[in-house]
Amino acid sequence: MGVIWDAVVEAVQLIGSGAPYLFEIIFLSLRVSAIAVGIAMIVGIPTGYLLGVGRFFGRRLSLVVVNTGMGLPPVVAGLIVFMFLSRSGPLGDLRLLFSTPAMIIAQVLISTPLVTGVTAASIASVPLELRLQARSLGASWWQEAVLTIKEARRGVMAAVVAGFGGIISEVGAVMIVGGNIEHSTRVMTTAIVLEARKGNFGTALALGFILIGISFVINGLLTTLQQSGARYER
Amino acid sequence: MSDKTIPLILAESVCQKYRRRVVLDIDRFEVFEGETHALLGPSGAGKSTLLRIVGLLEKPDAGVVSIEGREVTHRSRSARMMMAAVFQKPYLFNGTVAENIGYGLKLRGVSVAERSRRVREIVGRVGLDDLINASALTLSGGEAQRVALARALVLDPRILLLDEPLSYLDPLIKRQLVADFSRILRDSGVTTVYVTHDQDEAMVVADRLSIMHEGRFVRTGGVDEVMGLPTNEWVADFIGMEAPIRGRIVGLKDDVAEIDCSSVAVHAITSLPIGTDVVVGVRPEDVTLFAADGLPASSARNILHCVVEAVEPRGATARVRMNAGGLHFAAAVSRASAQELQLEVGSAVVAVFKATAVRVGAAS
Numbered sequence: 001m002g003v004i005w006d007a008v009v010e011a012v013q014l015i016g017s018g019a020p021y022l023f024e025i026i027f028l029s030l031r032v033s034a035i036a037v038g039i040a041m042i043v044g045i046p047t048g049y050l051l052g053v054g055r056f057f058g059r060r061l062s063l064v065v066v067n068t069g070m071g072l073p074p075v076v077a078g079l080i081v082f083m084f085l086s087r088s089g090p091l092g093d094l095r096l097l098f099s100t101p102a103m104i105i106a107q108v109l110i111s112t113p114l115v116t117g118v119t120a121a122s123i124a125s126v127p128l129e130l131r132l133q134a135r136s137l138g139a140s141w142w143q144e145a146v147l148t149i150k151e152a153r154r155g156v157m158a159a160v161v162a163g164f165g166g167i168i169s170e171v172g173a174v175m176i177v178g179g180n181i182e183h184s185t186r187v188m189t190t191a192i193v194l195e196a197r198k199g200n201f202g203t204a205l206a207l208g209f210i211l212i213g214i215s216f217v218i219n220g221l222l223t224t225l226q227q228s229g230a231r232y233e234r
Numbered sequence: 235m236s237d238k239t240i241p242l243i244l245a246e247s248v249c250q251k252y253r254r255r256v257v258l259d260i261d262r263f264e265v266f267e268g269e270t271h272a273l274l275g276p277s278g279a280g281k282s283t284l285l286r287i288v289g290l291l292e293k294p295d296a297g298v299v300s301i302e303g304r305e306v307t308h309r310s311r312s313a314r315m316m317m318a319a320v321f322q323k324p325y326l327f328n329g330t331v332a333e334n335i336g337y338g339l340k341l342r343g344v345s346v347a348e349r350s351r352r353v354r355e356i357v358g359r360v361g362l363d364d365l366i367n368a369s370a371l372t373l374s375g376g377e378a379q380r381v382a383l384a385r386a387l388v389l390d391p392r393i394l395l396l397d398e399p400l401s402y403l404d405p406l407i408k409r410q411l412v413a414d415f416s417r418i419l420r421d422s423g424v425t426t427v428y429v430t431h432d433q434d435e436a437m438v439v440a441d442r443l444s445i446m447h448e449g450r451f452v453r454t455g456g457v458d459e460v461m462g463l464p465t466n467e468w469v470a471d472f473i474g475m476e477a478p479i480r481g482r483i484v485g486l487k488d489d490v491a492e493i494d495c496s497s498v499a500v501h502a503i504t505s506l507p508i509g510t511d512v513v514v515g516v517r518p519e520d521v522t523l524f525a526a527d528g529l530p531a532s533s534a535r536n537i538l539h540c541v542v543e544a545v546e547p548r549g550a551t552a553r554v555r556m557n558a559g560g561l562h563f564a565a566a567v568s569r570a571s572a573q574e575l576q577l578e579v580g581s582a583v584v585a586v587f588k589a590t591a592v593r594v595g596a597a598s
Contacts (some may be wrong), residue, residue, distance in 0.1 A: 128320050132291050136319035137338035137385065140311065142323065151327060 003201065010202025011209055022203070026210060029168065029187040036107035037078060037164045040115045043108075044163070045156060048119025049145055052152075053131065063120065069113025074106075075172030081106040082176050098179035103187070106173035111163035118162050122155020125147060154225045161225070165218045169211060240303045242267045242425050243393060245288050248297030250280075250449075265393075265442075270419055271425040272440035272457075274433060276472070280449035281429040282397050288427060289395045290314045301393075315342070318386035319395040322402060324378040326370035331362060331381050334370045338389045356388040359418060376407035383415065387422060394419070394426045398517045400435060402597070412438050433473060437461055445469060452549045462593035463515040469517075476555065476562045479514040480597060483507065490535060490589050496560035502533035502592035511597040518553060520591035521565035525575055526582035535589040542581040545572065552577070556585060 014022060038046045051063055083089050085097040085105075096102045126148050149156055171189035178185035180194060188207045194202035241264035248560050250258040258280040265288075273281040286292040288299055293308045298308065306313040318338065326334050332353050337516050339349045357366050360380045365373065370381060379399055381587045386394055399415070400408045416439045419426055430436050437457055444454040453469050464470030467477045481495035486508055493514055494501045500514055516536075524530050526539065538555035552572040554565045565585060566573070575583060 127323075127325065129323065130325045130327075132286070133319065133321060133325045134337075135291055135314070136289060136317065137389065138311070138315045138318075138341045142342075143341055149250065 007205045011206035014131045014203060014206040015209065022206060022210075023192050024183065025186055025188055025207065028030045028100070028114060028185075029189075030214075032103050032174070033107060033164060033168045036167055037111050037160060039104070039108045040111040041160055044112050044115030044159065045119050045149065047087070048116045048156075048159065049123050049149060051116065052126075053145075053148065056212025062110040063117075066113050066117045066120065070117045072110060072113065073172065074110050074167075075176065077109045078106050078173030078176035081109060081173065085177065090136035094108045098181060098185060100178075100185060102177040103174045103185060106177045107167040107170070110170060110173060111167045114166050115163040118159030119152075119156050122159065125143035125155065126152050158222055158225050165215065165222070168214060168218070178204040187194055197198060215233045236498045241265055241300075242302055243288050243427070244300040244303075245284070246298050246300075248284070248287055248294045250283050250287065250292075250294050256449055258287070260284065260297075260449070260451055263288070263427060263451070265427060265445070268423050269441040270428055270439055270515070272428045272430060272436035272443035274430060274436045274443050275446035276431055278448075279431075279446040281431075283449075285319075285395050285397050285427055285429050286448070288392075289317055289319055291319070303324070316392040317395060318389045318391040319394075319397065320379070320382045320399045321427070322398045324382035326373070326378055326381060329370055331368050331370050331373070334381055335388050337385060342389070346352050352388050353384075356384045359387070359421075360384045361414070374407075375403050376411060376413070379403065379411065380414075383418065387418070387424070391424060392421075394424045396426060396428045398429055398431065401431070408435075415439060433461065438458055443471060447472070458597070459593065462467055462517050463466055463513060463595050465472050465513065465595070465598070474518060475515055475557050475565075476564050479561060479563065481512055483510045483512060491594070493594070498538065498559045498561040500561070500591040500592060502594045503589050504594040506594065506596060513595045513597050515593045516563055516587050516591055518564040518566035520537055521563065521570065521585050521587045523554065523565050523567055523575060523577075524584040524586065526584055529584060530586060532586050533588075534586045536585075536587045536592070537583045540583055540585050542577055542583060544579060545577050554583075554585065558585065 040096050051059060051066065052083060081102060082097065084091045085094065086092055087104055096105070130151060131144055131148055134147045139147060149189065169189060174187055175193070178187070180186050180190035188211050192204045192207045195207070243265040245260065245263040247346045248258060248260050249256065263284065271283060277280050283292070287294045290299065290306060290308045290310060290313055301313045301316065327337060332395055335353045335356060336349045339352060349541055354366070357363055360383055362377065362380055363383065365377060370378070373381065383399070394554050400411050403411060412435050417497055419439060428436070428439055440457050442455065443457055443460050444451050445460060446452065447468060453465055462475055464473060464478050470477050479495050481493040481500065483491045483504070483506055484494045485492035489503060490501050491504045492508070493512060495500055495514055502514065506512060538558040538561070540558040542554055543557050544555040551566045554567055554572070556563060556565065577583070
């Protein structure tokens with residue numbers, strides 16, 4: 001128990017001291033994941049809308065691909081990006097490996113299916129009649145899409161939160177493509193692995209607390225959104 | 235000014251299939267400016283499908299829809315802008331009553347001030363003044379459906395499409411809203427297609443109606459004509475009448491025709507000439523029953539001695555099926571009357587109905 005208690009005390013002291021090393025890692029983690037989830041939103045929400053409302057050839061296969069992507073192990077995503085960005089890979093000339101953009105690309109690969117899949121499910125739950133109602137009142141396809149996403153906004157927000165939650169806490173992909181380079185690509189999860197291996201349990205635990213805190217906020221938000229529930233009709 | 239000879243809505247040779255099953259197959263459907271045309275039929279008759287097709291909300295597998303003589307498709311947004319629809323469920327959007335009602339105006343780029351003025355005006359017409367700023371998701375079913383109607387009417391549409399707008403409401407609210415809807419539609423003069431499976435509702439709101447069955451029209455015409463004169467057994471059963479009565483006009487005196495129906499004389503008002511083979515119908519509600527030994531002093535031209543063939547309880551009323559010398563027809567009587575007359579199979583009664591209550595059509 002002694003080692004655990006010592007680690008807890010050290011972690012609290014570290015967070016309280018505002019150590020620059022700690023906050024550099026936290027901010028990089030948040031920056032990388034925020035940019036990645038932003039890109040995932042730009043790609044995933046329109047795609048999710050089309051998959052949610054569309055009746056086109058290949059829709060079912062597309063949904064299977066997206067749903068499979070939702071369960072893509074981060075380490076596999078990292079491996080794929082690594083192979084593409086490595087010197088001998090098709091995008092090797094971009095020299096992005098072991099950089100922040102490489103980590104962002106890997107996290108986009110992980111979070112986009114999550115945002116797309118959850119968005120598609122929430123859009124599909126908006127009754128067809130509501131879209132017909134909008135159309136019957138003169139809405140163009142674009143206005144109809146905006147209204148539908150607005151009506152499904154709780155589900156769409158949950159998709160974004162799920163996408164963010166899925167990448168802020170992953171370690172496999174960013175470790176492979178980022179390399180865990182100090183002051184460059186070290187993020188919370190890779191730092192926890194490193195500090196734990198070095199025996200610096202206090203630092204690892206401090207980062208762990210913060211990660212749990214962020215996860216708590218995200219899940220609290222998700223739960224609140226799910227509990228509030230959307231009603232489409234009376 | 236619109237040309238009254240050209241239907242405002244015309245659908246021709248329209249066919250729609252869902253999973254290879256034909257759900258709609260009609261030759262011609264037309265609605266003229268200012269009329270309320272009800273599509274009446276049981277569930278699965280194709281009423282809502284037809285409404286969505288003429289409302290340009292669904293693409294038919296075959297056929298043509300024209301608005302004011304101009305061919306249009308589900309992509310014709312300008313034609314769609316002439317219409318507004320109210321569905322079974324109101325499907326109100328998140329927001330206030332005012333925001334919901336103003337949604338279509340906002341889509342049309344109407345200014346905030348003008349929008350506000352028109353919304354205030356319409357909430358008065360549908361009786362929602364007190365709820366204008368309430369959240370739309372907190373309304374009762376009846377209030378929500380009024381909002382849905384207001385949301386459509388505020389656009390001042392040329393065509394209003396109503397798809398079973400009252401079917402989910404409880405009977406009390408439904409009765410109130412049927413009367414209100416009828417008044418509002420009449421006052422606004424808007425051309426309306428009204429889908430319903432409720433005959434009473436159709437008879438209150440419609441000028442003309444079409445009865446649909448398995449995706450086809452089985453009867454179209456004026457309300458009294460369609461609801462009073464079945465042309466086949468299915469229609470008769472659906473509208474609550476006995477099978478069509480066939481006969482021939484054998485006499486005409488003071489505008490009252492004498493029709494020989496299975497050797498029983500029935501008197502009716504008709505302009506058809508003597509010798510015409512006809513179909514005759516009388517609605518059960520227009521028939522009054524008396525005890526066989528108590529012949530009434532009545533000015534009614536049709537007084538028939540009948541034998542009761544069946545007594546079927548129908549809620550507050552009973553439907554009495556009778557045979558008058560081979561002529562089969564029915565009467566609707568209150569439960570109290572049924573008890574008083576001691577109606578049972580084999581009872582002898584006298585059925586009385588006026589010549590004006592008898593619908594007559596030329597036999598095809």
